Amino acid sequence: MTRRIPIDVPLIIGHRGAPGYRPEHTASSYRLAFAMGADAVEPDVVATSDGVLVIRHENEISGTTDVADHPEFADRRTTKRIDGVALTGWFTEDFTWAELATLRCRERVPALRPGSAGFDDTEPILRLADLLTLVAEASTEHGRELGVVLEIKHATxxxxxxxxxxxLVERDLRAAGWASGEHPLWVESFERSVLDDLRARGVPAVYVYLLEAEGAPADLVAREGAAAPDYAQTLTPAGLDALNGGVDGISVDKQILLRHSGRELVAEAHARGLVVFTWTCRPENAFLDRRFRHGAQAAFGDYRAEWAAIAGTGVDGVFVDHPDLGQVVFRD
Structure with missing residues (x-):
């Protein structure tokens, strides 16, 4: 089942909440995103050892929590290969939810966002269930229907x-009343197989396939090895044809739109009935395309010009770290 959701274009999506101002994936970050006008927010979900879905950008959490300051968890530090990349740290799947609940969240890039880092160690990790409740409450508070763009991480x-x-996603959505089609729900992943699985379970949503600027999907690499088709192949007309009817949209790295024929790609996708999102619009020079950088890494560059170029492609949704700035550029 697919739910087609009418939206103002482009949809303003609070990327992990409003992490330009608060540590990502915290309750205050999400609430601030809605207060600043975001239409939806994007939680990333990973699992604990006891099957609880928690909201973290990655299952490795040393950079976004105070886990390293907990001596009782020192022996959990390890190295793993996640989607082909070796990572060293602490991983959600090695903790129960009760253990993770003792941790506090931290700003991922404190050197670039010291204001956000000022809120370090003040808020706990959220579960998906917590976030769904928060969004429902925010919809009532703000008097408008607010949505969730749910990203499933590292499914393979x-x-x-x-x-x-x-x-696990189906379980939590159904328990919270989010699997009936009554709420604006998008589900996205870099792995097509988990999207297919969730849709086969009858969860109504708009299903969006995430596409990197380079590399290949982890699920296809696990199945086909070196023969796995890469993301670039999916962005060709033939690749988009293959998506039609399988997913409802694509979400692409903004560099794909800025450095290639973004308008043409969006038009090709639209011709096939696919919505197009892009990520991530951030104002700091460190994150801008080189053409729009002016000054120090943490300073704001000419983000308005970059974002105007993105808007000019006709994209349907944009992920932003500063929803208030997104409102000004993409809507006003």
Whole structure:
């Protein structure tokens, strides 16, 4: 089942909330995003050892929590290969939810966002269930229907250690009343297989396939090895044809729109009935395309010009770290 959701274009999506101002994926970050006018927010979900879905950008959490300051968890530090990349740190799947609940969140890039870092160690990790409740409450508070763009992370990796993320997502959505089609819900992943699985379970949503500027999807690499088609192949007319009817949209790295024929890609996708999102619009020079950088890494560059170029492609949704700035550029 697919739910087609009418939206103002482009949809303003609070990327992990409003992490330009508060540590990502915290309750205050999400609430601030809605207060600043975001239409939806984007939680990333990963699993604990006891099957609780928690909201973290990655299952490795040393950069976004105070876990390293907890001596009782020192022996959990390890190295793992996640989607082909070796990472060292602490991983959500090695903790129960009760253990993770003792941690506090921190700003990922404190050198670039010291204001956000000023809120370090003040808020706990959220579960998906917590976030769904928060969004429902915010919809009532602001008097408008607010949405969730739910990203499922590392599904193939988690399947390999016994966690079916599609089943866990379905469980939490149904328990919270978010699997009836009554709320604006988008589900996205870099792995097409988990999207197919969740849709087969009858969860009504708009299903969006995330596409990197380079590399290949982890689920296809696990299945086909070096023969796996890469993301670039999906962005061709033939690749988009293959998506039609399988997913409802694509979400692309903004560099794909800025450095290639972004308007043409969006038009090709629209011709096939696909919506197009892009990520991530951030104003700091460190994140801008080189053409729009002016000054120090943490300073704001000519983000308005970059974002105007993105808007000019006809894109349907934009992920922003500063929803207030997104409102000014993309809507006003």
């Amino acid at each position: 990796f988690f399947a390999g250690i016994g966690h079916d993320l599609a089943a």
